[in-house]
């Protein structure tokens with residue numbers, strides 16, 4: 001499906017049906033998400049795809065009453081890295097060198113630049129930067145889902161500390177940034193019929 005058609009088709013689903021998204025479709029969506037651009041290419045986030053009903057049931061209490069985290073096919077949790085050490089940046093640079101068949105020394109100045117930029121951020125700044133990258137991935141995830149006629153609902157309405165606790169994220173140096181139930185719209189979801197509300201084109205985009 002053409003991207004603009006898909007973006008007009010999608011909406012933030014309030015009520016999902018009980019239909020499950022198959023593994024191949026999910027993998028294609030997640031692969032598109034993995035290909036997201038990120039600052040320095042570091043991809044400072046991880047994505048948890050939660051299918052377990054038990055875990056999702058536990059998460060409902062931290063979702064401000066939005067039980068679609070349980071009543072959907074899967075729940076994607078975009079978790080930002082809370083720390084990045086110099087060793088990880090070295091490993092990333094090695095991967096760049098290997099993938100692009102370049103000598104690692106050629107990337108030394110780039111490595112130093114990244115290390116300087118990361119070391120210059122305090123923990124809050126680092127987390128905010130990492131969350132920005134996770135949101136970019138979320139955008140691709142929503143678009144990739146829509147192209148395959150899979151429904152989603154991006155969500156910020158949840159208690160991040162509760163999610164981190166249930167999912168054991170803190171000890172993995174991760175923090176929940178944004179979440180997204182995935183599945184298929186229920187025929188009774190009234191929101192499917194509402195027209196899109198967006199800033200008009202010429203108000204959004206100014207050519208200068």
Ligand SMILES: Cc1cc2nc3c(=O)[nH]c(=O)nc-3n(C[C@H](O)[C@H](O)[C@H](O)COP(=O)(O)O)c2cc1C
Pocket residue numbers: 010011012013014066153154155156157158178196197
């Ligand atoms: C980052 C983000 C957080 C959102 N949080 C919620 C949420 O917690 N619950 C919800 O029902 N919708 C949530 N939404 C959906 C928006 O309200 C919705 O995308 C917006 O109104 C535009 O409508 P549309 O996506 O249906 O076209 C969120 C959307 C984004 C992008």
